[in-house]
Amino acid sequence: MQHKQISLLFSFSMCVLILRLATAQNTSNTITKAANITKPGCPRKCGNLTVPYPFGIGSGCALDPVFEIQCTVTTPFIHDSEVYDISDSEIRIRNYVGRSCYSSEGTLLLLDDSPLMELGDTDPYSFSDLNKLTVVGCDDLSFLSGSNFAIGCGSFCTDNSSHAVIEGTCKDGVGCCQLEIRKGIKYFETTIESRNNHTGVSSFNPCGYVFLGEASRFHFRGLKDLNDTNFVERIKHNVPIVLDWTIGNLTCVQAQKRKEYACLVNSQCVDSHTDIGGYRCRCNPGYEGNPYIRPGCQDIDECADSSTNMCEQNCINTPGNFTCSCLKGYTGDGKKNGRGCIAPNSNSEFPWIKFSIGMGVSFISLVVGAILLYFCIKKRKLIKSREKFFQQNGGLLLKQQISSIKGGVEATKIFTVDELKKATNNYASDRILGHGGNGIVYKGILPDKSIVAIKKSKYVDENQVEQFINEVIILTQVNHRNVVRLFGCCLEAEVPLLVYEYVSHGTLFEHIHNQNGAPWLSLQNRLRIASETASSLAYLHSSASMPIIHRDVKSTNILLDDVYTAKVADFGASRLVPLEQTHVATLVQGTLGYLDPEYLHTGQLTDRSDVYSFGVVLAELLTGMKPILRGTSDEDKCLVEYFVSSMKNNSLFQILDDRVVREGGIEQLQEIGELIKSCLHLHGEDRPTMKEVSMELESLRKFTSPWTNADGHEDQNEV
Template structure:
């Protein structure tokens, strides 16, 4: 009985503490500090009044001007602050060009926001770079380097403008692309092409073109079939002309020594603003099942599972205490209530799991499983607890990389197996997650990254893959690892492995699969530096009877098939073009886009074609390739890349043909290397000679893919025909 009384008193104390804590922790700023400006809440570390108490440091100072908050360090208006996600929404200026005479000020002076050295960066997850204009290429320039860009085209500006859906910028008069990581300052340059009449401002226009970074929102599946549909804070050209500034999301972190971080929150190292070090600052979070402001002491409190207000908690505490001292029956009642509470809590947790399961596309996934689209035997359903333990609660130090679809963490399962866990950035749209899950469950190929399972219990869906230790091809190729340089033999092997994987997707899978985003960053390298094709979020499965699929243009600038860009018709030849660009990277060691190349050939594909036409092929080939490879074999690979980059997709080879030719070239190259090594040994040991008289009468290898060019000029003649 004494033990039961102790348990009851413990329950009552917990209930009282929860009520008190919830009342105290409704605050978002330290005592004595203003926490609102107009209708906007100002949570710590942002604030006004006293520095180092009401706000962290000068970067986080808010200035309230006529009930409108401004971030004083950069002088821009603030529309909202979210400490749980580490974001702040600001109103950002728009870049304009070729404006009418009364807008001359905007022709020459563009307001520039510089966040360098601050704890703020432009959020890659919540913003897009958007360009509105006619027959223009817009480049996003940071620190003098082009870091992103897109193309907008139109035949008749007035006709396009009357019918354009600006909400979905797909290249017709309006284009959009993602931002790079760690962007802290930028400028915009535009280059026009086509008719000049399309580039001048009309009588109704204020300006002929606009470029801006803007916050975007995805429309839920039940509202729009097209999963890539998104909208911005403006819906038409009239809206855009009238706007001076648009909403932009900044991410932030606490730089070292800014404030004394509280003990109530969970603070971790982050690298939000810089990739140079392991971490550039820290962020704090309230632990699971709690809420509030983790940046103030005692700012996190646990949610009240019963949903009553604080007064209701106090009343329960009062009546429970009376029951303890009035009768043994009340004690039994409270113990029963405790059991009910535990049951209710378990039910709440189960409801939360079921809700997340449905929200993350669990019902759609079950439907596809029942229809046979998903191979259930090959994938496992992981619990959230398993993956949290494997990734140390998704510790920022475990991050392997971030991309447009989400963040990838390194984890170790209880059996010691190393895995990669991908947390999707779905924002209400789970189509990319379901698409990648379904496609990878169908694939069984040694050069395609293997899917191990998924987890739908968390608010954000998770996929679990085999861990690929040596990063991606882009980093390895352009980083030039001196300890293990990329030899010509390695490049040929990797190219052959990528081609084989794409051939499998196009022809050997249960249904043809078009990858749609083939690029060197999506080619991973395992422990033996073998290629693994990854990132199937944009991929599509095609019916065997179909020859193409019409979709909104999606891909990466520099790898995108020009024919697909103009027709929006996706075919297997679109992957062939993108593979041709990757093959050029292996041949030349150059990046797919570079501002250092001539103006008319900033893309590697254009630069290569121009060099071939001017008979300068070996001027752009990587020095290591020229030194190690046989000239005829190099020309053969260049010839193959040239055919992959044909503007007319029908003239490009299939991935089957590409795979066969690369395999033949690689075999010939290895025979050539073995022969060279054999001759070298004969020179070193002239006394040891092996004479085989039948070799002279042997028939040469007449494989259809063999290259028999006798000189560079003859090879280049055939290459450019």
């Protein structure tokens, strides 16, 4: 597909792009409420935008040149970029939208440049996780890549019908698709392409769009957006890109030791909690003003403000607070929302004491009774809720399946919610093992002291419950030493929880890309890891009771136990293949760099898709390179293309890891290279089966050669 890109390079040593929210409620009071918010002698506003210090209009009016903006008549600009709004932690910039339009015959009529934005590495700005990648269209696919990450989002209309498009939702990928980005990234670029050039849908959707913007500000209007000729301008002016800003790149502890520390009197320092560091200043409770400009934050006189004066009679203002008192002869705490001030009473106090005691006892009895009733009702609701979730998540179907399988009770255990809460210490943060695309994995300790991994899913598709239960049954019966075993599940929660075998030594990705290199990762161990992984995938494809396609084979999904044995994990994206079928049609899912290009363009998932992904892992093992390579010109390159090109140019040994070249024989390494190349064929039918790959790897592990390698060293292969 023809494609252009526009580069909006944000060098924040010179400028900062700032955008405005539509409502005043979303701006911060911390640096805008007090009268003195700008540097003396500097403009306060440009048009409708108030510019608080540390930002400033023009030279010398900001804390640092990175916070300077220019005002053209009534419109604020920074290097031709319009300024909209500033808050105490975020800035918002005007959006940019990528677009491609087609005729009814599929001819490309218009291709607007797709956004590419880069923030300065040393400047304290990053893209906020309030933004999401959004794709709007009925035949469009977009990728967003940045520093060490990449995501893809596809938006399609099933059966080429406009009736499936639903207003207000972007979750299903029908007409609209949205994906989250991680906090703290400094660079991103997008691409947009069409699978069928909008043929069949151009009558109600001639164009596809892609943009990164604040998710809460975008409302998908269904068919109105798909056929809106003014869509680009609407997004540009209504859906901003949000940037997080900080002062410098030091933490609060580090900055407080410096002479240029920016937080003034009666304010506190707040760390930014992003990878780039930095801090911001905030007025202490009971104070208001601008914490960056003298005289700093000032005490709020709560007594003078009728909206904050909570005293019935006497109000005494104190620094950062206030106190209430009653006139002489009155009793009470003097607060309007407390006991107030009680007038003196000439009658004997004894009846009042008895009355108070009686009322107190009655009240306590009533409260105790209400609490007991509340907990009884709550417990009953909890039981009903768990029963509802159990049935909703396919619990009855699972029990029926277990009873029909010999030995099923031992193979598939149904855990309770309380068991898994206790095992994970109520899902404590220190028990988190990792975050995946489909959920969070916790470390759990069962009553018998056995350690397990508990996966808590993010969501469940109610229409796929039967398939989910079938997959649980199949996976619990998978018995292979190189596959992470599924012990059972819990269906009483809102989303199912899966209990897996615990694997202790992290992922293969971490060991390959360890900065100092893993000492144990010799050529023979690399081939052993590859052989064990291939053996497990071959087993899933051909030896399981129903063939299983993993669909997300990558080095982060290959775990290593305490003796560095490989175990394939994370079957959240896996699919079962009925025995009479060779493929299944699914919504494209996988990881960029490992994803089978044939599957990406056809949506037809086969076992050869796993072969392609495994070929990428094998190339990663032999070269020590990541699937997406960051080039010297800041352009991302694909390891697959780099590897295949090296094979064609007879330069394989130049890209292999130095240790691999030292320990491997020439013939052995060339054979491995040819195996990887065969796995990476564009057409699945040209790739070997996983079983053939496994057999070839076993042969290569035992391969020895009397010849020396390319560097003149003798072979050091281990048999």
